[in-house]
Structures are given as C-alpha cells and as structure tokens.
Amino acid sequence: MEYINSMLDFISASPSPFHRVENVCRRLENRGYARLYEGDAWKLGKGGKYYIVRNLSSVIAFRRPVREDFSINIVASHCDSPTFKLKENPQLKQGPYVSLNTERYGGMIMSSWLDRPLSVAGRVVVSENGACVQKLVNVNRDLLVIPNVAIHMDKGVNDGKKFNPQTDMLPLYSLNGDADIMDEIARAAGCAKEDILGHDLYLYLRSKGCVFGAEEEFVSSAKLDDLQCVYSSMEGFLQREDGDCMPVLAVFDNEEVGSGTKQGAASTFLFDTLERVCTSLFPHSQALRRALSRSFMISADNAHAVHPNRASLADPTNRPVINGGVVIKYNANQKYTTDAVSAALFKSIVNSLGLKWQTFANRSDMAGGSTLGNISNIRVPLDTVDIGLPQLAMHSAFETAGVKDTEDFVNICRRFFSVGFKKQGDDTLTIG
Numbered sequence: 441m442e443y444i445n446s447m448l449d450f451i452s453a454s455p456s457p458f459h460r461v462e463n464v465c466r467r468l469e470n471r472g473y474a475r476l477y478e479g480d481a482w483k484l485g486k487g488g489k490y491y492i493v494r495n496l497s498s499v500i501a502f503r504r505p506v507r508e509d510f511s512i513n514i515v516a517s518h519c520d521s522p523t524f525k526l527k528e529n530p531q532l533k534q535g536p537y538v539s540l541n542t543e544r545y546g547g548m549i550m551s552s553w554l555d556r557p558l559s560v561a562g563r564v565v566v567s568e569n570g571a572c573v574q575k576l577v578n579v580n581r582d583l584l585v586i587p588n589v590a591i592h593m594d595k596g597v598n599d600g601k602k603f604n605p606q607t608d609m610l611p612l613y614s615l616n617g618d619a620d621i622m623d624e625i626a627r628a629a630g631c632a633k634e635d636i637l638g639h640d641l642y643l644y645l646r647s648k649g650c651v652f653g654a655e656e657e658f659v660s661s662a663k664l665d666d667l668q669c670v671y672s673s674m675e676g677f678l679q680r681e682d683g684d685c686m687p688v689l690a691v692f693d694n695e696e697v698g699s700g701t702k703q704g705a706a707s708t709f710l711f712d713t714l715e716r717v718c719t720s721l722f723p724h725s726q727a728l729r730r731a732l733s734r735s736f737m738i739s740a741d742n743a744h745a746v747h748p749n750r751a752s753l754a755d756p757t758n759r760p761v762i763n764g765g766v767v768i769k770y771n772a773n774q775k776y777t778t779d780a781v782s783a784a785l786f787k788s789i790v791n792s793l794g795l796k797w798q799t800f801a802n803r804s805d806m807a808g809g810s811t812l813g814n815i816s817n818i819r820v821p822l823d824t825v826d827i828g829l830p831q832l833a834m835h836s837a838f839e840t841a842g843v844k845d846t847e848d849f850v851n852i853c854r855r856f857f858s859v860g861f862k863k864q865g866d867d868t869l870t871i872g
Contacts, residue, residue, distance in 0.1 A: 441651070443847050444659055447671040448649040451661055455561035455644040457497040457693050458576050460519040460667065464674055464691060465491060468501050471678050478712070482720055492713055496563060496574060497693035498703035500713050501677065505686040508722055511861035512714060512735035514688040515677070515853055516705065516812045517669040518695035522548030522835050524609065526560065526641040530621055538614040540584065540621055542643065543605065546696030550603040552837040557582040558611055560621070562641035566631045577628040582646050584611035611643060645837050657763055657843055664839040666695070668829050669740035672846055676853020684860035684872060686717070695741070695812055705816040714820065734863040735822045736785060738856060739777065739813030742841070743767035743800045743828030758801040760830040763842035765796030766849055769826040776826035777813035781869065786825040788871055789856055795848050798830065
C-alpha cells in the first residue's frame with residue numbers, strides 16, 4: 441500500500457504533463473540528480489547523476505557510466521493521457537450559459553468524462569520584462585462539468601449513442617456572461633491577463649484515486665495509463681543499486697497523439713542525450729554504437745487485462761489478468777517491438793526475482809494500438825521489449841489496475857537498472 445498511496449498522491453499532484461515532469465524532476469533533485477540544459481556544454485563528473493528536460497513535458501535522467509564497456513539500460517514511459525485541450529479564444533456563449541471551447545487530445549472514451557468535477561491545468565507563456573517566461577498553472581478547485589442530456593430528452597442514450605465533441609462534450613463554466621476563464625488562469629499564474637501570450641491548457645479530473653476490492657487488490661484513478669508505469673519506473677530508478685550499466689529513465693510526452701513532436705519518442709531527444717554522454721566521456725566515434733549493441737530498453741505502457749464482463753474480446757490464449765504479473769506485449773506487425781531475444785532477456789530478469797509475467801496479443805480480427813518502443817527504435821536501435829501493467833477501461837477518464845502489479849514493476853525496474861548486459865558475437869547475451 442505504501443507504493444499505491446504514494447502513486448495516487450503523485451497522480452493527484454500532476455494534473456498536466458508539465459506538472460508530471462516537474463514532480464519527477466523534484467524527486468530526482470531530492471536524490472541528488474543535477475539538471476543539465478541542452479543549450480549548455482556538459483561536464484559530467486565521475487559517478488554523476490543528471491537529468492535533462494525538453495519542452496517542460498519530457499525528461500530523461502541517467503547516471504554517468506564509469507567503464508567503457510557499459511550497457512545502456514532504459515525504461516521508457518509516457519506522461520500524457522487522453523483529455524480535452526482548451527482552444528484559442530475558449531470562451532463560448534451558449535444562451536444563458538458560458539462554456540469552454542475544447543478539442544480532443546488523444547483517443548478517449550468520451551462518455552466517461554460526463555458529469556464529473558473537472559478543472560484546468562497546464563502552462564502559460566507570459567511577457568515579463570521583455571522576455572517570454574513559461575509558468576505552470578493549476579486552477580485547484582472544482583471548476584467545470586460536462587453535463588449529460590437527461591434520458592427523457594435522449595431516449596436512445598443507452599442504445600449506442602455517438603458523441604459529437606463539438607456539441608456534446610463542452611464543459612460548463614458559468615452563468616455570468618462576463619466571466620472569463622483567462623481571468624482564472626491569470627490569477628493561478630500570478631500575472632495579468634493581458635501579459636499571457638500563449639497557453640497549453642487541459643481539462644483534468646478532480647476526483648482522487650482509490651483502492652477497492654474484497655482484499656483491497658484494485659486501484660482506480662485517472663491516468664493510470666501511463667502514470668502507473670511512470671511512477672513505478674521512477675521508483676525503481678531511484679532505488680537502484682550501483683552497477684556497471686548506464687541507467688536511463690525516459691518519460692516522453694505526446695505518445696497518445698503519435699509521438700511525432702520534438703519531445704516525443706519519435707524525436708531526437710533520447711538519441712541526442714545518449715550521444716552527448718558517450719562523446720563527452722569516450723570521444724571516439726564508435727562509443728555510442730558499441731554501447732547500443734549490448735543495451736536494452738523496456739518500453740513500459742499499460743496493457744489490456746481480460747474484462748470481467750466481456751472476456752470474449754481477449755485473445756484465446758494470451759489473456760492477462762490484474763495482479764497476475766507484468767504483461768509482455770506481442771504483435772506480428774511490430775506495433776510492439778517484443779521479439780524472441782527481448783522477451784527472453786525480460787523474462788530472465790523477472791524470473792530472477794521470483795515474480796510472474798504474462799503475455800498479451802490482440803485477437804487476430806482486432807487491430808491494436810502502438811506504443812513507445814517501435815517509434816523510439818527508429819532513432820535508437822537496440823533490443824527492446826514492450827510491456828505493461830494490466831488494467832481495465834484503458835482511456836477512460838477513470839481506469840482500474842492492480843495493487844500488486846505496481847509493486848512488482850518497481851522491483852523489476854530496481855533490478856533492471858542495477859545489472860549490466862554483455863554481448864558475445866551476434867547470438868549470445870548475458871545479464872551481469
């Protein structure tokens with residue numbers, strides 16, 4: 441329960457990707473990690489601990505390797521989740537009401553956002569003394585709701601309603617026609633409204649997560665996909681034991697919209713970081729390529745558990761259950777990067793801890809999604825396994841997963857970040 445309560449606090453304190461990265465950075469700094477900036481020259485001290493942020497919404501942390509024959513051990517996850525983003529000029533008069541004009545970010549179950557207390561958080565860019573300064577903002581109170589239509593006026597709502605995001609999903613803000621959401625944002629940012637030059641603002645669920653079940657075995661919360669993996673990998677990274685590898689914690693933004701941004705998994709962020717570390721320590725040009733040949737990545741993004749009411753939607757032989765172990769994800773078309781080699785290496789680590797693992801594949805007549813591994817491998821080619829923690833209601837505003845699975849993944853990451861990988865020729869990999 442210690443991990444679960446800590447994770448729920450982390451999620452509650454992280455209403456936007458910017459806040460999530462800020463909270464990860466705070467934890468890193470409390471453990472002695474120093475911030476590097478991409479625009480500066482890097483001087484990496486022996487045994488040094490560092491982190492880099494891009495766009496305030498992605499972060500990479502690492503320990504400086506000491507030996508030249510090190511492996512790079514990466515756990516990658518993502519900090520964004522499906523939500524609604526405020527458009528420019530968000531104020532929208534609808535008869536006597538003031539609503540906010542929003543658009544979808546990512547693919548969500550829209551009905552799950554109805555009739556829940558919501559608020560707004562993100563960042564603004566403010567003019568200060570001739571400079572453009574970024575500020576994080578959170579209107580930390582129950583502010584909005586997206587109201588359902590009464591069943592008396594929409595009698596087909598239980599027969600497969602199709603929601604229109606422009607007409608059905610706009611949050612109600614006020615009855616006062618003069619109320620302006622940007623006044624709220626300016627107060628939260630501690631600035632004048634006229635000084636706000638830009639904003640990236642998102643709706644978030646106000647309800648805090650909880651533990652439930654006959655034996656308190658389940659956890660429900662907003663954004664378990666993928667903050668459960670962000671939190672668990674961060675804890676494992678901070679608890680690692682000293683070893684020969686270069687441990688890397690990577691948290692990317694924008695996975696839910698394809699990762700094709702300067703701070704996403706498809707960007708140069710990971711490669712740039714690894715290249716600068718290797719060239720600053722071992723100047724010869726082959727250092728990074730040699731390290732990648734014996735390195736390993738865990739791409740951590742939550743997985744679908746068998747649904748208690750719709751078990752027929754699961755594959756006949758690959759049917760993960762909550763608290764049954766971390767899930768190894770497979771796809772013949774490489775939407776997941778897992779192959780025989782990466783699966784074997786991951787299973788070896790899990791087995792060494794006496795823990796369980798499970799497997800997932802989509803039904804052959806159902807298309808699935810993709811995740812970080814296959815996208816990041818385009819820039820940083822290395823053995824990669826796609827895994828996830830089993831959950832229900834993925835991309836709902838409120839999702840359900842397992843208490844034990846969280847602790848298991850913390851322990852797996854702690855072990856993974858503490859070992860080295862060695863390669864003999866092309867066919868033998870050893871975990872040191």
